[in-house]
Amino acid sequence: MSKKPLNIGMIGYGFMGRAHSNAYCKVGNFFDLEYEPILKAVCARNEEKARDFANNWGYESVETDWRALLARDDIDAVDICTPNNLHREIALAAAEAGKMILCEKPLSMNVEEGEEMCQAVESAGVPNMVWYNYRRVPAVTLAKQLLDEGRLGKIFHYRAAFLQDWTISAELPQGGEALWRLDVDAAGSGVTGDLLAHCIDTALWLNGSIQDVSAMTETFIKERVHSLTGEVQKVGIDDACAFMCRFQNGSLGTFESTRYARGHKALYTFEINGENASIAWDLHDLHRLSYFDHSDDSVVRGWRSVHVTDGDMPYMDKWWVPGLQIGYEHSFVHQVADFIQGISDGKPANPTFRDALETQKVCDAVLKSAADRQWENV
Numbered sequence: 013m014s015k016k017p018l019n020i021g022m023i024g025y026g027f028m029g030r031a032h033s034n035a036y037c038k039v040g041n042f043f044d045l046e047y048e049p050i051l052k053a054v055c056a057r058n059e060e061k062a063r064d065f066a067n068n069w070g071y072e073s074v075e076t077d078w079r080a081l082l083a084r085d086d087i088d089a090v091d092i093c094t095p096n097n098l099h100r101e102i103a104l105a106a107a108e109a110g111k112m113i114l115c116e117k118p119l120s121m122n123v124e125e126g127e128e129m130c131q132a133v134e135s136a137g138v139p140n141m142v143w144y145n146y147r148r149v150p151a152v153t154l155a156k157q158l159l160d161e162g163r164l165g166k167i168f169h170y171r172a173a174f175l176q177d178w179t180i181s182a183e184l185p186q187g188g189e190a191l192w193r194l195d196v197d198a199a200g201s202g203v204t205g206d207l208l209a210h211c212i213d214t215a216l217w218l219n220g221s222i223q224d225v226s227a228m229t230e231t232f233i234k235e236r237v238h239s240l241t242g243e244v245q246k247v248g249i250d251d252a253c254a255f256m257c258r259f260q261n262g263s264l265g266t267f268e269s270t271r272y273a274r275g276h277k278a279l280y281t282f283e284i285n286g287e288n289a290s291i292a293w294d295l296h297d298l299h300r301l302s303y304f305d306h307s308d309d310s311v312v313r314g315w316r317s318v319h320v321t322d323g324d325m326p327y328m329d330k331w332w333v334p335g336l337q338i339g340y341e342h343s344f345v346h347q348v349a350d351f352i353q354g355i356s357d358g359k360p361a362n363p364t365f366r367d368a369l370e371t372q373k374v375c376d377a378v379l380k381s382a383a384d385r386q387w388e389n390v
């Protein structure tokens with residue numbers, strides 16, 4: 013069956029630009045979908061670099077101004093892979109132009125912006141999704157399945173951490189390519205919006221809404237040279253953040269994130285403790301799900317490490333044979349597949365902008381709680 017084209021216009025060609033381009037290239041080979049993504053155009057300010065990127069990934073054309081990309085009739089879906097401070101402006105214009113929108117996380121710099129973005133896509137009636145890709149790691153999707161089946165029973169605890177160590181040097185500048193994450197004007201916040209947003213999205217998906225939070229943040233290095241101005245400037249982001257919370261289902265949550273955990277590059281972990289069973293997951297071993305079932309015979313009871321590679325496990329019937337694992341990049345392929353299937357079914361793939369706004373609300377409450385040194389309702 014010949015597939016219908018879905019013309020993609022991607023804005024930004026950094027880390028996520030590569031991860032998404034790879035997903036668009038692969039998805040049609042592994043998933044049977046009505047639409048085939050066509051790499052129509054990539055947009056970035058540096059034309060030469062954009063052209064190199066386009067040649068490498070097979071984009072048909074290049075734009076240097078995202079407004080020109082949005083004005084094109086041959087673009088169906090816009091993929092926003094730029095720093096956070098551009099998400100709102102591009103998304104509002106894309107919705108007005110009637111484009112489908114795939115936006116990188118976090119949805120926005122704050123709740124106000126996010127609300128505006130939700131209203132724009134909803135009144136334009138355009139399919140929209142935010143790239144919280146960890147939902148599509150098969151072991152994480154399996155965790156969701158086990159929770160939805162009620163296997164864990166009543167949930168008591170949710171604990172998550174996202175640890176890195178790449179900003180410990182005081183010599184590291186802020187601002188500019190890749191280092192925009194240290195510049196509060198481009199990022200909105202530090203580890204809260206960058207790393208904890210992932211932990212919060214997964215938690216809301218797996219364990220339901222968060223009622224209230226109590227947080228602390230720290231900025232260990234107070235001033236850094238700005239790459240774009242050359243001036244020493246105050247650092248406005250949170251370098252580390254820890255918070256506790258209460259979920260609507262009565263369970264307690266603890267979350268921690270930092271870029272100062274020497275020895276950890278991208279250690280995202282979560283553990284959920286229920287009355288009957290517990291689940292744990294670790295990004296460094298992303299194809300495994302740890303599971304403890306209290307109903308096991310006591311002489312063999314213990315944590316088991318489930319190798320999530322069998323055909324009856326989420327997404328795995330699309331890949332190799334049982335026992336052969338997949339990796340980080342596949343979570344993006346799965347997300348594109350679900351987005352396209354959502355277009356065919358008329359049912360939006362999650363998380364939509366509206367779903368991602370819930371994460372934004374928790375992030376804002378966490379930052380406010382830390383600033384005010386008191387509990388904050390979400």
Ligand SMILES: NC(=O)c1ccc[n+]([C@@H]2O[C@H](COP(=O)([O-])OP(=O)(O)OC[C@H]3O[C@@H](n4cnc5c(N)ncnc54)[C@H](O)[C@@H]3O)[C@@H](O)[C@H]2O)c1
Pocket residue numbers: 023024025026027028029055056057078092093094095096098116117118143144145189190191192206
């Ligand atoms: N889902 C995930 O796991 C994940 C991982 C990393 C980053 N992200 C998110 O993806 C987004 C991009 O992050 P990244 O790591 O790819 O950053 P990056 O620095 O690697 O790439 C950003 C890109 O945006 C481009 N850009 C900046 N201003 C632009 C403009 N005015 N017009 C066109 N292009 C412009 C830059 O040239 C660069 O190509 C951020 O919102 C980030 O939070 C998500």
